[in-house]
Amino acid sequence: MSAPRPHIPVRLVAASEPRATDEELGRALMAGSDWAISETWHRFAPAVTMLAKRALGSQSDAEDVAQEAFHHIFAKAKALREPERLRSYIFSFAIRTIKSELRSRRARAWLSFHRPETLVELGTELTDIESRDVVRKFYSLLDRLAPRHRLVFVLRYLEWMTFEEVSAHMQLSVSTVRRALEGAMSKLSKWVGSDPDLTEFLSKFADGGGQADGGGQDEGGCQDEG
Numbered sequence: 113m114s115a116p117r118p119h120i121p122v123r124l125v126a127a128s129e130p131r132a133t134d135e136e137l138g139r140a141l142m143a144g145s146d147w148a149i150s151e152t153w154h155r156f157a158p159a160v161t162m163l164a165k166r167a168l169g170s171q172s173d174a175e176d177v178a179q180e181a182f183h184h185i186f187a188k189a190k191a192l193r194e195p196e197r198l199r200s201y202i203f204s205f206a207i208r209t210i211k212s213e214l215r216s217r218r219a220r221a222w223l224s225f226h227r228p229e230t231l232v233e234l235g236t237e238l239t240d241i242e243s244r245d246v247v248r249k250f251y252s253l254l255d256r257l258a259p260r261h262r263l264v265f266v267l268r269y270l271e272w273m274t275f276e277e278v279s280a281h282m283q284l285s286v287s288t289v290r291r292a293l294e295g296a297m298s299k300l301s302k303w304v305g306s307d308p309d310l311t312e313f314l315s316k317f318a319d320g321g322g323q324a325d326g327g328g329q330d331e332g333g334c335q336d337e338g
Contacts (some may be wrong), residue, residue, distance in 0.1 A: 267282070
């Protein structure tokens with residue numbers, strides 16, 4: 113990481129409203145309730161950390177990014193306009209934080225692979241040394257993708273989000289998401305080259321990514337490439 117990230121003194125108090133809906137939790141968070149801070153962390157931090165692990169390939173970096181994301185979420189909770197969309201708000205904020213970290217890596221021209229302390233779960237069985245080596249080589253390729261392409265790939269194929277969900281979380285049109293995914297797959301396929309293990313590994317995502325989607329019309333408002 114480029115610089116030490118703040119340690120978040122999350123107050124792990126007993127939640128007084130354990131069955132609160134996301135909307136109720138969002139409203140309590142806006143009001144600064146201690147139980148809401150604790151419940152928000154317990155409810156969403158594991159998934160946010162896993163997303164960061166899949167996107168960054170590093171357990172320690174993922175934990176740092178999650179801490180930073182929730183630090184800002186809690187600091188800006190009063191500005192939450194739609195408490196019923198708390199989950200979407202949290203994941204969108206987390207994705208922006210992850211993208212910022214990827215951009216920082218790219219600015220430092222960090223193209224060598226950083227071996228994660230714990231191999232991330234990619235939905236495949238890592239039963240032997242050879243399989244683990246394939247995952248490591250795969251992440252070395254992800255490190256070469258632009259932040260937007262990498263995040264779209266991770267959200268679509270590792271988090272199994274629909275195109276519409278990726279579009280909403282990244283604030284991009286569906287057509288832009290599709291183009292970014294096509295670009296990512298094209299580059300990965302080219303870089304894989306003649307490596308049979310990586311070719312087979314990548315094909316699993318291509319085959320598994322054809323889940324039902326809502327079609328997705330272009331919503332406009334495409335942002336600059338990042």
